Amino acid sequence: MKRVLCYGDSNTWGWATEPRPDNRYGPTERWTGVLAAELGLSWTVIEEGLNGRTTVHADAVEGRWLDGSTYLMPCLKSHRPLDAVVIMLGSNDLKARFNVGAGEIADSAGRLIDLVDISECGPGETAPEVLLVCPPPILQHSGQFPEYAEMLHGGFEKSLKFAAEYRRVANEYNATYLDAGSVIVSSGYDGLHLDVSEHRKLGHAVASSLRALLA
DSSP states (O other): OEEEEEEESHHHHTBOSSOOGGGBOOTTTSHHHHHHHHHOTTEEEEEEEOTTOBSSOOBTTTBGGGBHHHHHHHHHHHHOSOSEEEEEOOSGGGSGGGOOOHHHHHHHHHHHHHHHHTSOOSGGGOOOEEEEEEOOOOOSSOTTOTHHHHHTTTHHHHHTTHHHHHHHHHHHTTOEEEEGGGTOOOOTTTSSSOOHHHHHHHHHHHHHHHHHHTO
8 A cells, every 4th residue: 555645734734715614625625635535545645734834934923833844754754654745835935924035935845855855754764755746826816815915925926936946946856746836726715725626636636646656
């Protein structure tokens, strides 16, 4: 049985853009659930999504524990052995308070790949394969949440540069790359999260990438 860890933020956790209990999509609606159904019973898909998680930034406003680099290694160790790790982070790094550019955000995602590479959490204490998923661009408007416009000031322009920068980093670390923006779009509801239809598309796209990666 192949084991895959999906490490991400609220779009992996399943933050809903329409009414749901606890503002969360159900297990079969989230892209990780779609992924699990698509891959079948010979795969184990482990969800590890956290609202507000960044690549490497301790968030002094929302919580210093949102630094994705501090929890990744314990997470890898607790779920070993892992055949692959899917990393989709960077949208929260667009928050104006972090003051970093698209290239720096992509480089920070590279630091997470490096942690996976040295983790010895793959079969036989090897390194798991990495699928780096570039988040889709956020939307310039903020829907019904104008506070997002201030929090993510300048983020739209940066997010448009993600695809090229994340591809560069994936090449540098010899990781498999998936540009989510070529498959899905952010929701007009808040400009940041994903509608159910996009979760479905993303789950299928990740499944195709993983099948090719671990063939």
